[in-house]
Amino acid sequence: MVKNDLQSRFDEKIKELEKELPNMKGSRNCAELTLTSVLEVLDVDNYMFHNMIKPFAGGFGGYKSKKGWMGACGAVAGACAAIGAIMGGKKLMDDQTMNLAYFRAAKYCSEFEKQFGSVVCSELCGYDLSKPENYLQYGQNEVWQKTCYSFVVWAVDNIRKLTQEELKEKWE
Numbered sequence: 001m002v003k004n005d006l007q008s009r010f011d012e013k014i015k016e017l018e019k020e021l022p023n024m025k026g027s028r029n030c031a032e033l034t035l036t037s038v039l040e041v042l043d044v045d046n047y048m049f050h051n052m053i054k055p056f057a058g059g060f061g062g063y064k065s066k067k068g069w070m071g072a073c074g075a076v077a078g079a080c081a082a083i084g085a086i087m088g089g090k091k092l093m094d095d096q097t098m099n100l101a102y103f104r105a106a107k108y109c110s111e112f113e114k115q116f117g118s119v120v121c122s123e124l125c126g127y128d129l130s131k132p133e134n135y136l137q138y139g140q141n142e143v144w145q146k147t148c149y150s151f152v153v154w155a156v157d158n159i160r161k162l163t164q165e166e167l168k169e170k171w172e
Contacts, residue, residue: 006041006167006171006172009041010041010156010157010160013037013040013041013156014153014156014157017033017037017149017152017153017156018153021033021149021152021153022145022149023145024144024145024149027054028050029054029057029058029074030057030073030074030075030078030144030148030149030151030152031053031054031055031056031057031074031075031077031078031081032050032053032054032057032074032078033078033152034074034075034077034078034079034082034151034152034155034156034159035049035053035078035079035081035082035085036049036050036053036078037152037156038082038085038086038156038159038160039082039085042085042086042171044085053074053077053078053081056071056074056077056078056081057074057077057121058071058074058121058129058135059071059072059073059074059120059121059122059129059130060072060077062128062129062130062131062135063130064128064130070120070121070122070123070128070130071120071121072109072119072120072121073112073118073119073120073121073124073125073148073151074121074151075112075148075151075152075154075155076108076109076112076119076155078152078155079105079108079112079155079158079159080105080108080109082155082159083101083104083105083108083159083162083163084101084105086159086163086166086167086170086171087100087101087104087163087166087170088101088170089166089169089170089171090170104162104163107162108158108159108162111158111162112151112154112155112158115154116151116154124147124148124151125138125143125147125148126143127143
């Protein structure tokens with residue numbers, strides 16, 4: 001079990017996200033909010049983390065390969081980064097921890113897909129964000145406010161559940 005203070009901080013963060021995200025507009029996104037919400041709970045937030053993770057939103061910035069492959073939801077990418085931060089703790093991961101982090105990230109992705117039907121951004125939001133006109137429609141149709149914000153809330157809560165042991169061991 002996670003120390004009560006840390007557990008309380010996760011609970012507070014999730015309540016804050018549930019309240020604020022449906023009405024949020026601006027330059028923050030699913031990848032950033034997923035990662036940095038966890039980092040805020042751990043008290044290790046820094047503007048550089050926000051900047052580094054932002055391009056991962058929209059399926060790796062709306063990336064679409066020549067073969068049609070499209071990137072993962074930002075709440076998936078941000079969660080994998082957050083899992084790595086939690087698993088590594090306050091030092092660089094060794095090989096054993098890195099392997100465990102891989103498996104934990106894969107478990108998270110599997111659970112996300114089970115919950116929402118996909119991990120692919122375009123399949124979740126209904127827009128191929130590699131096309132600028134679709135990105136505009138995504139905003140005009142308030143897909144973030146109606147759908148995507150809930151992926152972030154679910155992500156933060158499930159990151160906590162998947163990493164209980166490491167949170168207790170490395171972050172108390």
